[in-house]
Amino acid sequence: MKRISPADHLLLHALADQELDAAAALPLEARIETDPALADEYARIVALKDRLKGLPKQEVSQDFAARITAIAGGKSSSGRARILSLDHVDWRALAACLVLTALLASAGTYLVTAPRSDAAIEDEIANDHHRSLLASSQTDVLSSERHTVKPWFDRKLGLSPPTIDLAGEGFPLVGGRVAVVAGNAVPALVYRRRQHLITLVAMPQSAGQDQVETPHAMVVDGYNTVHWAAGGFKYWAISDLDADELESFVTALGAR
């Protein structure tokens, strides 16, 4: 069968999703009519979309809808009666309640709007490392073979950090797992030094950013940690190894 180019693939999906304007849609429709390969692929996309459309609609229980409506100050039928009979309310209690609500609301806003500092990220990374040590398996993909680990990340996350095996330097690669940092799923590589594990979190920098930071060491939650940025990734290496050995790990990785 004739191969369809990746660009045509995207166009076929966009056409099925009605995301193409007429100027792009008309010539593509004409090509579909004359090219059976395009027509087949288009039919398959539409069939898959139909199958997904056939999934049952999400149900919202009455109970849940009532709970949500109550967030805005309870104007459900039972809530209305309570609000209208304010003359029975103890005003001191109501005042205290209003102050508390204001406090909670401003705390909530703060949490929503507060910028995430790297310090918070480091805490999350330390937590992730700590949790992984408690878990029965420290890795989601167990392999010292970097050609296994790298495609695994590609499949799981659609991206993969440089995966270097340092067995020759005394830091064999154990495997990889996914850590959640600052709301993003990011790759974490796991290396071993004797009986100590090193977690190397590689967080992709946002598009267009390519900061380079030289390694600097710190201690987070009692773990030695080294942070640096290079090659489009921000890295954190964390371990209960002593600081010197962790530093030689970072040097072996070639952090610059």
Add this chain to the structure above:
Amino acid sequence: MAHSDEAAAERFRHIVVPHLADALSLARWLTGNGFDAEDVVQEACVRAFSAIQSYDGRGERAWLLSIVRNTCFTWLAKNRSRNLVLMGTPAELSEAQGAIHEDLALDPEADLIRKADVTLIEAAISSLPQPYREVLVLHDINDLSYKEIAAMMSIPIGTVMSRLSRARKQLAAQLGQATQ
């Protein structure tokens, strides 16, 4: 009650409440189960209510869903970061495929077949890599446009398109109707 509070409550009922089903289904796909989804959506609605006065009123469904998405990630980071990728393993998928055959053997009723098909599709969606799954769910289940998804995830439209096409390709392959 102050006039602005009443106005906020009114906006909340008109903007947020009608989209609870979408909010729940997104949260269910991102957290992996229905109970967690209700907690996450409730938390997201509290955030939405506190932000509703400053919201400009455009694309209300996309606005709510992006709050749900952020809440999901905070929640996942706090509660079970390691489980995020563990659902939808190949083992679970083949289990679901086993279930469909058993169901078919036991009872050929149409709705049973449909139920098994739903299980199969849902298992296949769960097994997609997270960034692909997210785009697929936002587009094919929540019906957001390419543009809305690109804005919500802060990625270019081209990335939305390629993730969506890859997601569908994987899904089709798993469901045995391989594209190409």
